[in-house]
Amino acid sequence: MRIIFIIKLSVLSVILSAFTLKSCKKEGGDSQRSVILWKSTEGLNETDEEVLNSLSVSHTYIRYADVEWNPVYERHEPVKGVNAWNFDYMSANSTAVIFITNEVLVNLTYPKMKDLALKIAALYKDRHEEFAKRYGNIFGYYRNTNPDLDHETKRAQADSITTDWMKRNNKLLIDCDWSETTRDKYFALIKELKTELRDTEIQSTLRLWQYRDYKLAGIPPVERCLLMCYSTGDPKNPNTENAIVDFATIKKYITHSRYQTDLDIALPVYSWGTLFRNGEFAGIISPLTLNYLEGNPSLFQQNDSTHFTILRDTVLGNTYYRYGDKLHFQGVNIEELLEIARFIKSKLKPGEEDKISLFSYDPLYFNQIGHENIRKIYRVFSNPVSFLTE
Structure with a gap:
């Protein structure tokens, strides 16, 4: 009996230690600065590069594609996102996004689950290779100004950079507003994707209601989620003051810190x-x-x-x-958004392995809010010493 008791204590000690280490990890260091690219027709240019670099943004989410339901033909159909060749600048660190409408899940049957996962996996691989090649061409070929290098050498360098980018950014975020009735299908689809994309880290978006009501919504079978801290009201209601974000509503949804995956945070600037x-x-x-x-x-x-x-x-x-x-x-009131950011930091304590993303990057939005105010949002999630040197 004594041996069994000691073993049980040891197991419990390991579990508690792991939990403590995870908690410490999340509280330490500056969170990574990120933006979400949601346009389907425009990439990033050199002016965008200057803006993002000035704000110390080190990561981007890129909308690779949407998967929608076609009611006429009664089938799911992919809708390609932005073309990689629209980019004259790309971040060294990126995560792919594929948006799946809830209607796809509503009409999805379990016998068709594997077929959908195969198609999404093929779509991701095709688009990921396209973006990796674009990154390699930009930084290994077009911006390579060494006059002593011939075409073949530049091409080899571009290919090497392409391979490195593809491996480093082998992450896929599935964006879907699943419901209580479609959650089991969504989770099953994620498991199928993890089987088809064994070397890819599958992540999931998380709406505010899914975070608060996790017992009802379920928790997706992933290691990391992106919590979308916006869309707090009904835009169809003429009496809604601001459907984009409202601090009082945010506080009603972020009522705990018990979610069982790592969390990245997305805040609105649109x-x-x-x-x-x-x-x-x-x-x-x-x-x-x-x-x-x-x-x-x-x-x-x-x-x-x-x-x-x-x-x-x-x-x-x-x-x-x-x-x-x-x-x-x-739109967004900067003082209210800073208040929301401080509240989220105090409740969720994002750390250096977690990303703080702004949805969505557009020069119109960033200029309207002001770059210094954008910087203030990111600074909420930085250590004081870090932003004193900015």
Whole structure:
């Protein structure tokens, strides 16, 4: 009996030690600075490179593709994301993102699970190779200004850089707003993906409700999740003051620190306009900045600080506006966002292995908020000594 008791104590000691080490790891050091690239038509250029480097951003999430449900043909279909050749600059550290709509899961049957996993795995491999080659060409070939190197040598260096980038960034984040009724399918799909992509680290996004109500939503079978700290309101409700983020709502969701995976954090820096026609929700206008609305008084009549009336029929981007339409601008208040960031740091204690990401990177958003304010957001998750040297 004594031997068994000692063994049990030893096992318990190991478990407690592992838990303690994990807790210490998460509390120490500066969190990694990251941005999420969500545009499907634009990459990064050299101006973006200067901005991101000035903010010490060391990681990017790249939207490789979406997987949507086609109700006409009753099948899931991939929608390719941004083309790698649109990038004139790429981060040395990146994570791929594939977005899967919940409708795909609703219509997915278990016999078709492996088929979907195979297609997603093939899609990821194809896109990952495409981005790796682009990175290798940028830094091993196009920016290689050594006049003593011939074409073959540069090509060999580019190939070597391509291989290194591909191995270093072999991570896939699955973005899906799974529900209580589709969680089992989603978790089964992740397990299939882990089988098909054995050398790839599979991660999952996590909505606020999925974090708070983890007993109801379940916990995905991954080691790391990206907690999306935004979309706190209903944009279709004309009485919603700000559907993007609200500190009071954030506090209602982040009520514990018991989640059983490592967590990266995503905070919002985007803005949009909710469009209403004859009192009915007519869509979301994005990207959109307050500077643009206030700078076009012949098109937008400003009723108060965030509400506008369309003054004439017009088309902007892919959106058709009608005379009399109501537009409600919603964005991020920097002081409130800093308050949210400090609250999240105190509750979740992200550390040096965790990423703080801003959703989403767009010069329009960053210029509207201001680069110094962007820097302040990141600094919340840094040690005081670190940002004194910035």
